[in-house]
């Protein structure tokens with residue numbers, strides 16, 4: 078059974094490296110069971126912030142709370158049972174079968190050195206089925222394509238049955254069908270999800286809440302229609318956005334370059 082969906086929040090979080098504040102004074106809330114999208118241009122601090130939210134890095138200042146408890150005060154095992162993090166582009170070439178990679182998600186749920194039990198196998202199989210990778214179960218991980226790896230890695234995260242799922246660019250390498258399938262799954266799950274996303278249109282369509290970052294700071298957060306205003310998009314991304322009414326509940330975003338050099 079999944080851990081109960083937790084509220085994850087950051088309070089005035091700053092992280093400094095190489096003399097630069099890569100994340101600065103970030104305060105945000107990811108509601109329990111909601112799907113929160115982290116958006117912002119390249120280098121705006123999305124991955125760095127996700128690692129802070131996952132407890133993989135300690136803030137230089139400020140706190141990250143899971144259901145009100147400071148992540149820094151929780152035992153690592155407790156965090157691992159309740160929160161899972163999927164990094165961008167897992168490049169490992171380790172010789173494991175797909176089923177063993179997914180089974181890694183079960184590690185926090187059993188005593189050290191204990192073999193996987195029937196429940197572990199059932200949960201791992203179900204996670205593979207949800208991500209459409211069950212047919213790859215006996216394949217060797219290094220032989221998978223980029224999109225297959227991405228889906229296996231997300232199956233591993235689901236097999237962990239977390240209350241909070243943090244995903245760094247989960248749509249990377251996925252074809253359009255798998256992108257939509259994954260977003261449907263993330264929007265429907267009762268788990269609290271925070272995902273860094275680049276596609277603003279898809280983020281607007283599937284996320285209940287968006288957090289827009291620029292240079293490590295939060296520029297706007299709230300429902301997509303409040304965050305993805307043409308003014309915010311032009312200011313942060315330097316492109317022109319037009320809201321086009323569409324068949325979906327939310328308007329479609331048309332993006333065009335601003336006049337001037339293309340790569341300025």
Ligand SMILES: Nc1ncnc2c1ncn2[C@@H]1O[C@H](COP(=O)(O)OP(=O)(O)OP(=O)(O)O)[C@@H](O)[C@H]1O
Pocket residue numbers: 094095099117118119120121122123124125126
């Ligand atoms: N350990 C580090 N030391 C120094 N600089 C770092 C470190 N990690 C990240 N950076 C820098 O911090 C900034 C934010 O990086 P981050 O990877 O969080 O951005 P991002 O929003 O996820 O970008 P992208 O959309 O390109 O994946 C970048 O300028 C990056 O070069």
